[in-house]
Amino acid sequence: MHRVFAAGLGAQVVLLVGIVGTVVSDSFSFWPPGDRDWRFWTYWTASTIFTGSVLTITILNSGTLAVPLWIRYLGGIVLAASVVFTAVSAYYIRTATLGLEGQLYTGGAYRYTRNPQYVGFIGIAVGLIATAAAKLLVPLLALCIVWLWIHPRPEEAWLAEQYGSEYEEYCEDVPRFVDERTFRRLLKDMGNQG
Template identity: 40%
Template sequence: MSPLDPTTHVLVDWALAIAAIAAAGVYGTVGVTLLTDLRFWPPGDADWKRRLHWTFVTAYTIAMAVVAVADWNGWMLARPISLAVGAPIALAGGAVFHRGANAMRTAEVAGVTGDLYTDGPYAYSRNPQYVGIVLGMLGATLAVNSAVFALLAALHVGWVLLLPIAEEPHLRSAYGEEYDRYAERVPRFVGRETLRRLGREIAAGDSRATSE
């Protein structure tokens, strides 16, 4: 670990300022959705709400990238173990996220009502994209090895855990009992049913391989 040089320190300070504004925007709009009758998330057909949310998220992501580069390996985690463990977790999180995202159309991710997805990754978790983000943030935190990055990752995970809670009233309104039945059998993120289903899939795959 080594202290940041003055120029890098200023860069990190600016990144933190941008991240703070962006995080306040995301938490603020999600909080308004949760606590009032106004709905900012999911934005639905309101293009300006969608643009507002993704402007905040994009700014926050850029700030995290700046911190990752500027404060790389600036913390106390043991090297190379943290990198060797963190990188595969981050890649796995990215794979889970993209598999969940590819199963839905962009408009449906944003809350424009379409089909209720219950197959593929959505048979294991109601929010596989968010599970992927959480895994990705955990892996990236280990790989980057920066206390500042860890703080930003924790804030990111915090709003990711709130987003589905904000989405569920819209989903129940749109799909009614169909969504209620889905929610009863599939966990919001990951649960025992997720592990059971994965176990059954693995066992079935082994059985097919043995029979061949």
């Protein structure tokens, strides 16, 4: 189990160092890769190793934390809703989710947050911690949440370069994650449908 944890931790550190390096350096760029080069393959290999370790730990280490049953059930609801939300968000932008060039998509969940997949992944991490109640998941997913919080920053510069004023206007109108604009627009849209 500790080897699985170490593999997941190592993979998450690679991803975190790559993102932080991209944010703080003008000469180093890890994400988004733009092309299928070493950055693309390093990113997706580390992501796959991390995901595999999280799934393995979830199965083999579940129940090692004392978490009340009602919190585990609530975590399951958050987890399920976040998986659906993330999958639907990824579907609409397809290959652009791989960090490759594509068209700027501002519909669907992207009307409410510029990063619905990251919002969904954070929900998945929180839901998984609560549902699995696995001690070894807590540090892995805590690092993952930090990584997800930093992750959009290098993408934003790249997207501004790709789409110019169209993306800048989108940024002014839609929050990076979730804020009061998200809820105002959601309530307004729900009111327009009824």
